[in-house]
Amino acid sequence: MNYRLMSSVAAATLMATTAVAEEVRVYNWSDYIDESLLDQFEQETGIDLVYDVFDSNEVLETKMLAGGSGYDVVVPSGTFLQRQISAGAFQKLDQSKLPNRENLWDVIEDRVSKYDPNNEYAINYMWGTTGIGVNINKVKEVLGEDAPVGSLSLIFDPANMEKLSECGVHFLDAPVEMIPAALAYLGEDPDSQDVDTIEKAEPVLAAVAPYVQKFHSSEYINALANGDICVAFGWSGDILQARDRAAEADNGVEIEYYAPKEGALMWFDNMAIPVDAPNPEGAHKFLNFIMDAQNMAKASNYVYYANGNKASQEFLEEDVIGDPAIYPDEATLENLYTTSPYDPKLQRVVTRMWTKVKSGT
Amino acid sequence: MLMRRALLIAVPYLWLLLLFLVPFLIVFKISLSDIALAIPPYTPTFKDGIAELISQLDFENFVFLASDDLYWKAYLSSLQIAALSTFMTLLVGYPIAYGMARAPEEWRPTLMMLVILPFWTSFLIRVYAWMGILSSEGLLNQFLMWLGLIGEPLTILNTNVAVYIGIVYTYLPFMILPIYAALDRMDESLIEAAEDLGCSRTQAFWLVTVPLSRNGIIAGCFLVFIPALGEFVIPSLLGGSGTLMIGKVLWEEFFNNRDWPVASAVAVILLLILIVPIVLFQRNQQKQAEAEA
Amino acid sequence: MSQTIFAPWDDPNEKPLIRFENVTKKFGEFVAIDDLSLDIYTQEFFALLGPSGCGKTTMMRMLAGFENPTRGTIELSGQNIVPVPPNKRAVNMMFQSYALFPHLSVRENIAFGLKRDKMDKERIEARVAEMLKLTRLEKFAQRKPHQISGGQRQRVALARSLAKAPKLLLLDEPLGALDKKLRQDTQFELMDIQESTGTTFVIVTHDQEEAMTVASRVAVMDEGRIIQVATPANIYEYPNSVYVADFIGDVNILEGRAKPVGEDRYEVLWHEGVAPVTATSSAPFSDGQTAHLAIRPEKIAISTDRPDNADNAMEGKVLDIAYLGNLSTYHVGLPGGQVIKAQTANTRRIARRDITWEDPVWISWSATAGVLLAE
Known part of the structure; x- marks a missing residue:
């Protein structure tokens, strides 16, 4: 986190001294693109692409709210997008410069409009679910053959977690993901904005927190792939990446992803242009480039996330479009929920609760 | 002449003003503000005009900090971790410094180099290397299992133990160098005199060597304690969910909560806590300078 | 003289306090002390004298x-102390x-050794007071070593070791x-203290x-060996070698x-x-040795006229006169150079002296004035 800040500071200083050619600065999630696309963009447009990464919405939001980030394209998730729009962090997209917009998938655009009314500020890049990644052999070794791998009880039942702690469990360090999941486990409304309801999540989370080896939003990819941990509650694509890394390494680790049957959070990562972007022109070019059906397919084929681009689907590989963990079937889609941002007061309660859960105080 | 002297005196004060006082006042001002969904995410700002600005500032965030035991626990836990790791750094660093000061003259520059050498690599890379060493599949566990000392891998990474290891490792040179400087200056005949007067080797060490390296020990302890207290990177990379340190809490207030005013209030109090050891440290340095003059 | 002369080394019944017996000390290949034997007696004030590197410090460090x-x-005292730690x-x-402890006061420095002996407090106090008095340091007892003069520091060191x-x-x-x-001044003080304690x-x-x-007694050392051990007067008057004669005082060889x-x-x-x-010479020399x-x-006497009845007399010329106040040393050049x-x-008084530069003079001495040495 800190190191990413440092590297981008260093990058920013570097850029300041060499800013001669036109350039676009993109700030995206780590491990979230096929890097050949970056070269391709530079070749097609002649614009220098500066590509920088982050691993939490919070880091991105801090930069957006501080202003003057120097980025032209950023990728906030749904609730964060909504809050940053209302803080005035983004500029409206110039639709005339985005001819590829017609490629987008109306189903997804419709869902994203919850956060970005009329889809004025952002385009959807990827979407996915938050669920459970398991090292299936180890989990069965610890919990037996009938381990509840598809259920939230795997990670919220202290009896299971106590045993799983032997082989290692990681949770996302993101209260906006974990609290709705705990509410879903309790049968409450995961999108509740009611303090009393939200506080019901605390004992659930607190009961299992001692068995969580680490709360972190990106380390679990490697940890899962290496076999250092056996369960991660994380984002679908990340867990699928871990699955493929393990398969490539041929280290005997077998990873599976489950969208929990009690309901899974559906999230959207969207590209937007900061209000003070140095090169909004170039930013539009980048957005349009990304919305090209083949380019978007290339990205999805690489990162194993579903995208919001209907036209790209014909170019997707079978193990992406045909994998229900990536493109869920109708029944699963029904079971997915979305959340809304908390107001600042509720946010403080949530973060405080989260700190309490993590530190055990 | 007078101008030049005034200028010479003014430079450090200007430096202090620009690099410490002004940023501190900005942070202090933010700590008196309220959270807002805006850019920047607090209110009021200077755009609102000075009168408006002043009328809206209050100590509400400090009251909030006092009312929530999380912060006190985090400060206390940081103090405890910093104190304990300072002590452990002393335990590890003193023998190293002692060995260096007693080593043959021609080896000393090399030994000194070896102590400083790690600084040539990025601090983050070194902390990451420790993650590789301490993880359950890591070098340390594999080595211990190969030796047959343990049957099951030990969980070290993501615990407080890893934080202690990380802090001791990172700040060790800050402990070694001042102690080495003190020991190196010491006349070896003092130890012989102590033995001559009836001390065993051990007694001579405690009665002569340790008191004479006292200033080095104090300097080393402060140089480790002060940065360790606000440490953020080491607990967040090596520590686990149970590691409660104020640096991490501050980070969370700032990034997760996006609550700049509370984060600033946490920082202001951290600074106030740090001022005590910093003033003590300054006084020790001054006393030492006077004794040597 | 009615007073008995202090000379335990001449008494065959006296047991030495310290006895070095065939002691050799090597540092790597370097021989610092070479098969040395030496006796030192109780209440002696024994001096190890020699140029730097002669081994005198090594002797002391071994003691x-x-x-x-x-x-x-x-x-x-008849016991082998080699295995005993310092x-x-x-x-x-x-x-x-x-080697005064800079972090301790004068009093604490002096008490340092006593405290190691687990002596009770009053006795330590009394002993420290005694030492302060002996070395006239009462007024400085509370000071730290860096707050007193060099001479005072020297006395603290003495008090502490005594x-x-x-x-x-x-x-x-x-x-x-x-x-x-x-x-x-301090030399005499040391002698007083040695005598009184x-x-x-x-x-x-x-x-x-x-x-x-x-x-x-003085032991003159060179290259890890003792060349001569004798009272200062005997060392001076009867050196046993050219080395000792040359090292102590001024001499013509x-x-x-x-x-x-x-x-x-x-x-x-001695010269063509x-x-x-x-x-x-009581030591025998063979013909031509x-x-x-x-x-x-x-x-050696110096005069303007040829002295009568001198065993040895020769004529020369005054080259140089070193006036030392109480003494004058004349450098007399002989015809052979x-x-x-x-x-x-x-x-x-100076005005009455009759010999000056370039004067022809006679120098003379008796047959018993010098010492004849083989080497």
Whole structure:
């Protein structure tokens, strides 16, 4: 986190001294693109692409709210997008410069409009679910053959977690993901904005927190792939990446992803242009480039996330479009929920609760 | 002449003003503000005009900090971790410094180099290397299992133990160098005199060597304690969910909560806590300078 | 004289306090002490004298226990102390650098050794007070070493090493850091203290005057060996070698071949074309053996006329006069080019003296004035 800040500071200083050619600065999630696309963009447009990464919405939001980030394209998730729009962090997209917009998938655009009314500020890049990644052999070794791998009880039942702690469990360090999941486990409304309801999540989370080896939003990819941990509650694509890394390494680790049957959070990562972007022109070019059906397919084929681009689907590989963990079937889609941002007061309660859960105080 | 002297005196004060006082006042001002969904995410700002600005500032965030035991626990836990790791750094660093000061003259520059050498690599890379060493599949566990000392891998990474290891490792040179400087200056005949007067080797060490390296020990302890207290990177990379340190809490207030005013209030109090050891440290340095003059 | 002379070394029944027996000390290949044997007696003020690197400091460090001999034994009161560590020896040392503990006051420095003996508080207090009085440091008891003068520091070091009433006190160049005037005063003070405490002192010094002043006996050392051990007077008057004669005081050395001319009487042919000199010697020399006549300048008389009845007399010319106040040393050039030093006491006022530069003079001495040495 800190190191990413440092590297981008260093990058920013570097850029300041060499800013001669036109350039676009993109700030995206780590491990979230096929890097050949970056070269391709530079070749097609002649614009220098500066590509920088982050691993939490919070880091991105801090930069957006501080202003003057120097980025032209950023990728906030749904609730964060909504809050940053209302803080005035983004500029409206110039639709005339985005001819590829017609490629987008109306189903997804419709869902994203919850956060970005009329889809004025952002385009959807990827979407996915938050669920459970398991090292299936180890989990069965610890919990037996009938381990509840598809259920939230795997990670919220202290009896299971106590045993799983032997082989290692990681949770996302993101209260906006974990609290709705705990509410879903309790049968409450995961999108509740009611303090009393939200506080019901605390004992659930607190009961299992001692068995969580680490709360972190990106380390679990490697940890899962290496076999250092056996369960991660994380984002679908990340867990699928871990699955493929393990398969490539041929280290005997077998990873599976489950969208929990009690309901899974559906999230959207969207590209937007900061209000003070140095090169909004170039930013539009980048957005349009990304919305090209083949380019978007290339990205999805690489990162194993579903995208919001209907036209790209014909170019997707079978193990992406045909994998229900990536493109869920109708029944699963029904079971997915979305959340809304908390107001600042509720946010403080949530973060405080989260700190309490993590530190055990 | 007078101008030049005034200028010479003014430079450090200007430096202090620009690099410490002004940023501190900005942070202090933010700590008196309220959270807002805006850019920047607090209110009021200077755009609102000075009168408006002043009328809206209050100590509400400090009251909030006092009312929530999380912060006190985090400060206390940081103090405890910093104190304990300072002590452990002393335990590890003193023998190293002692060995260096007693080593043959021609080896000393090399030994000194070896102590400083790690600084040539990025601090983050070194902390990451420790993650590789301490993880359950890591070098340390594999080595211990190969030796047959343990049957099951030990969980070290993501615990407080890893934080202690990380802090001791990172700040060790800050402990070694001042102690080495003190020991190196010491006349070896003092130890012989102590033995001559009836001390065993051990007694001579405690009665002569340790008191004479006292200033080095104090300097080393402060140089480790002060940065360790606000440490953020080491607990967040090596520590686990149970590691409660104020640096991490501050980070969370700032990034997760996006609550700049509370984060600033946490920082202001951290600074106030740090001022005590910093003033003590300054006084020790001054006393030492006077004794040597 | 009714007073008995202190000379335990001449008494075959006296047991030595310290006995070095065939002691050799090597540092790697370097031989610091070479098969050395030496006895030191109780209440002696014994000086180890020699140039730097002669091994005198090594001797002292072996006595203190900081070095162990490579071979041989060292006895203290008849007991081999080689295996005894420094802190268990009834030996204390005053260091050249004084080695005062800078973090302790004068009082605490002096009490340091006493506290190690687990002595009770009042006794420590009393002993420290005694030592402060002995070294006239009462007023400085509360000061730290950096707050007192060099001479005071020297006395603190002495008091500290004496506090435990050691059987043997070692002093490593104790006066080296003091200026000349203070050094002379302190020499007598040291002697007083040695006498009043009855402690055996062994002092290491490279200053022959200091050794001669304070010591009951002096050992002249060179290259890890003792060349001569004797009282200061005997060292001066009867050096056993050219090395000792040359190291102690001023001397003329005339080298030549010995020719026996009577009982214990020899002529030394020391230069072509110059009359041989006559000297007596109890040590026998064979005819033609190399001999050195060592003769002190003050034993040579200088006069304008040829003296009567002198065993040895020769004519020369005054080349140089060194006026030392109480004494004057004349450098007299002989016709063959050799220079002989002669010294006279200035009993008369300067204006009345009749010998000056370039004057032709006679120098003369008796046959018993010098010492005839083989090497």
